[in-house]
Amino acid sequence: MEAFAALIDALIYTRSRNEKLRLIAEYLRATPDPDRGYALAALTDGLDFKAVKSSTIRNLLKERVDPVLWSLSRDFVGDTAETASFLWPEPVGAVAQPPTVGEAVDALSGMTRANAMVELPRLLDRLDSAGRYAFFKLATGGMRVGVSSRLAKVAFAQAFDVSVDDVEEYWHALEPPYGQLFAWGADGEDPPDTANMPLFKPFMLAHPLEETVVDLADFAAEWKWDGIRVQLVHVAGETRVYSRSGDDISATFPEMVTALDFPAVLDGELLVRGNVQGGDANDLTQGGAASFNALQQRLGRKTVSKKMLAESPAFVRLYDVLSADGEDLRSLPWQQRRQRLEQLLPRLPDTHFDLSKVVEAEDFEQLAQIREGTRDDAIEGLMLKRRDSPYVAGRKTGLWYKWKRDPLLIDCVLMYAQRGSGKRSSFYSDYTFGCWDGDPDQGAELLPVGKAYSGFTDAELKKLDKIVRQNTLNRFGPVREVERTLVFEVAFDSVHSSKRHKSGLAMRFPRIHRIRWDKPVHEADRLETLRALIRD
Amino acid sequence: MAAPFSWIRPEPHGVHVVPADAWIDPSKAVDRALVTHGHADHARGGHGQTVATPETLAIMELRYNTRDGATPVEYGETIRLKGGVDATYIPAGHVLGSAQILLEHAGERVVITGDYKRRADPTCPPFQVTPCDIFITEATFGLPLFSHPPIADEMAKLLDRLEAHPDRCVLVGAYALGKAQRVIAELRAAGHSQPIYLHGAMEKMCRLYEEFGVDLGELRLVADHEKDDMRGSIIISPPSALNDRWSRRLPDPITAMASGWMRVRQRARQRNVELPLVISDHADWEELTRTIQEVDPHETWITHGREEALLRWHQLHQRRARALAMVGYEDEDD
Incomplete structure (x- = not known):
């Protein structure tokens, strides 16, 4: 555990990507199995221990430390695991050897909620403060060391001089501690046999278009649907549905599992049927899908009721095909894959699949006009794909672009601010803002309509933090009520009705677009303006 | 009464x-x-x-x-x-x-x-x-x-890092009155006898400490030296200069900071500190x-x-x- 704790701390303080890669690669080479495999799983959020949650740590500490002192310390640090690592009473007398990562993982896997309160202290008493921190992070997930799962895989590839695409592919065939992956990478043994496994293939992703202008002779345009990107894999009689991050979500969408019955890997957008979205009059869009709000009701469920299946049936709007009838198509140009996809369509039930149309335009300017004119809420914007692009994992420059619809904007008034966590633990960085429920000059009130914590620069954050501290009306734990002095121009993707909020609506992806230092608060927008934008 | x-x-x-x-x-x-x-x-x-x-x-x-x-x-x-x-x-x-x-x-x-x-x-x-x-x-x-570790441990961390990167320098942000001179004196006590380089804002206070009998060893001003002279050296500056343009004249500095706040990991990250030294007065x-x-x-x-x-x-x-x-x-x- 000492080497793992040292790695975690070194990663926290290292800014450079190359240095992070070097640190992880060095650890992977120097550390024996199964520790290195579990460490890799921890870095990529691949471990989950049911018995130990943040609340377990809190309860454990509150048995040993005064609850008031605990809360004050937790507020200051902004991180439960770190606070607990500091406040855990140092054991008195002789201390046993610290546990290895493998030993800690075994112990954590075997714990129940009932015995965790007894088992955890035995391990904690063998660790120093840095070791306790690493252990808590291992136990509860969310390392927050600035390492994405992609970076960890690149580090593995670097450590053992193997291809990162291979690492991605084998990764999903294996479980922590990835013994076979290390046997292949470190010891040159055969890679895991993935031919007969319904494995996730890493998605091809897009860069934002921003200022780039592309030639439509080289690029095809497609709608970017507002659902969730999924991959359907059918191998050896078994079908799986994978989310963008590679999570198996088959159980959440059982109707899709039965809908694909021949060997194939398909890439598309999972949507829920709805008749609200009809597509616009000249049929530029396809319609038939409900907004993201309706899809959201079905996400994150481990089981799904018959009623829900009947009321909100899912379907997949297909973008691409990665393999069909056992043939890997990923190296083919997009154009040819598109043809193969069109040929496959008759074999797929039209109740559960359709094809995402290619958007035809004379030139880029016309495409820009089409994008501007889109009013279908199931559409997030456009995708631009190089006609000759192979299907490659991750974001490769110049192949695929996403071109999102412009966001909606509204002027809101800052009402509450909350301290952030992690790097922002000393800053008031999460802002709740509101709109007027009538004419502010006639005594209307502000009602909260949303919360945002992004869209501003570090320099603006400092300034906002200062304003919050200087204009505090009330304190509620980590939240401050702020005098109504500041207007935010808030950008958001869409707004929906919601019973959960007093204002009766909920915004999707709200973020601070601009800080309107100049605008008086009574000129901020009214709720009616926002209500007029609701699409359910 | x-x-x-x-x-x-x-x-x-x-x-x-x-x-x-x-x-x-x-x-x-x-x-x-x-x-x-x-x-x-x-x-x-x-x-x-x-x-x-x-x-x-x-x-x-x-x-x-x-x-x-x-x-x-x-x-x-x-x-x-x-x-x-x-x-x-x-x-x-x-x-x-x-x-x-x-x-x-x-x-x-x-x-x-x-x-x-x-x-x-x-x-x-x-x-x-x-x-x-x-x-x-x-x-x-x-x-x-808050539990400040023994200062000898923090000095060892600093000197280990210096030794591991002889082509770079370690830039230590330290409060100009007190912290800076204490860090220098502790480095001397730990056997570090090389010249230590100072940001200009540190000089007068260090001289004043010397006048009151505190031995700080050989001190040099960053402004008087070329980049290459400072490779493998410790440089002390006020914390505000750590991420300032001033530090561009230094040879690939490793950013350290000597402060009690460095105990909290995210506090160190906020200041872009790579080597946190938990030292407080x-x-x-x-x-x-x-x-x-x-x-x-x-x-x-x-x-x-x-x-x-x-x-x-x-x-x-x-x-x-x-x-x-x-x-x-x-x-x-x-």
Whole structure:
């Protein structure tokens, strides 16, 4: 555990990507199995221990430390695991050897909620403060060391001089501690046999278009649907549905599992049927899908009721095909894959699949006009794909672009601010803002309509933090009520009705677009303006 | 007879010693100021009379370019103020010249610590426990999570990193008064005899420490040297210069910072610190609570810092305490 704790701390303080890669690669080479495999799983959020949650740590500490002192310390640090690592009473007398990562993982896997309160202290008493921190992070997930799962895989590839695409592919065939992956990478043994496994293939992703202008002779345009990107894999009689991050979500969408019955890997957008979205009059869009709000009701469920299946049936709007009838198509140009996809369509039930149309335009300017004119809420914007692009994992420059619809904007008034966590633990960085429920000059009130914590620069954050501290009306734990002095121009993707909020609506992806230092608060927008934008 | 301790009154801008018409560490200009130490948040300029140790007065002169009204008091010396108030200056162990002030009046004893620590520091004499009725303490690191490690461990971390990167330099952000000189003196004690390079803003204070007999070894100014001269060296700058354009003249610096706040990982990250050195000139939680137990006052007053937690500790230990909510004392860089 000492080497793992040292790695975690070194990663926290290292800014450079190359240095992070070097640190992880060095650890992977120097550390024996199964520790290195579990460490890799921890870095990529691949471990989950049911018995130990943040609340377990809190309860454990509150048995040993005064609850008031605990809360004050937790507020200051902004991180439960770190606070607990500091406040855990140092054991008195002789201390046993610290546990290895493998030993800690075994112990954590075997714990129940009932015995965790007894088992955890035995391990904690063998660790120093840095070791306790690493252990808590291992136990509860969310390392927050600035390492994405992609970076960890690149580090593995670097450590053992193997291809990162291979690492991605084998990764999903294996479980922590990835013994076979290390046997292949470190010891040159055969890679895991993935031919007969319904494995996730890493998605091809897009860069934002921003200022780039592309030639439509080289690029095809497609709608970017507002659902969730999924991959359907059918191998050896078994079908799986994978989310963008590679999570198996088959159980959440059982109707899709039965809908694909021949060997194939398909890439598309999972949507829920709805008749609200009809597509616009000249049929530029396809319609038939409900907004993201309706899809959201079905996400994150481990089981799904018959009623829900009947009321909100899912379907997949297909973008691409990665393999069909056992043939890997990923190296083919997009154009040819598109043809193969069109040929496959008759074999797929039209109740559960359709094809995402290619958007035809004379030139880029016309495409820009089409994008501007889109009013279908199931559409997030456009995708631009190089006609000759192979299907490659991750974001490769110049192949695929996403071109999102412009966001909606509204002027809101800052009402509450909350301290952030992690790097922002000393800053008031999460802002709740509101709109007027009538004419502010006639005594209307502000009602909260949303919360945002992004869209501003570090320099603006400092300034906002200062304003919050200087204009505090009330304190509620980590939240401050702020005098109504500041207007935010808030950008958001869409707004929906919601019973959960007093204002009766909920915004999707709200973020601070601009800080309107100049605008008086009574000129901020009214709720009616926002209500007029609701699409359910 | 007046009510007990009515002669000493905490006000938002300092502690007022009423019969002497004097203020302790006032944050605005007054006729008579008793100053505990030279940090700018305690030692402001423009007072009619300033009573402080010779070291503190020298520091203030360096800062404000005047000795007007300077009244020196040596450690252990008692000075009689107006209205029958005696003031004795006692070492606080914080920085060069730092003192606690013991005030005695009508048989009542009050100690004001200013800022203090209990660890050994080669640049100033150690804190002395002084029994009193009211103990007025700071609480900068008044949370149980603050536990400053032995300074030798932090020096070893710094020297190990330096040795591992002979082509680079380690840039240490350290408060210009006190922290910088303590870090240098501790490096010398750890056997580091190479020249240490200084940001220009550090020079005068280091020279002043030397005049008062603190040996800092060979010091050089960054401005006088080429990039290549500084490879493999330690460079000390004020924390504000760490991510400043100034640091571009240095050979691929590893950014370190010497501060008690470095204990919290995300605090170090916020400042882009790659090598956090947990070194503070303030008492940590254990030192604060031990000191209160040793001084064993009737009542503790807390001037600034994390006073809520220290108040809670008093409650848990059946001790009397109050927070003074003083303005203007905060030490983000310490």
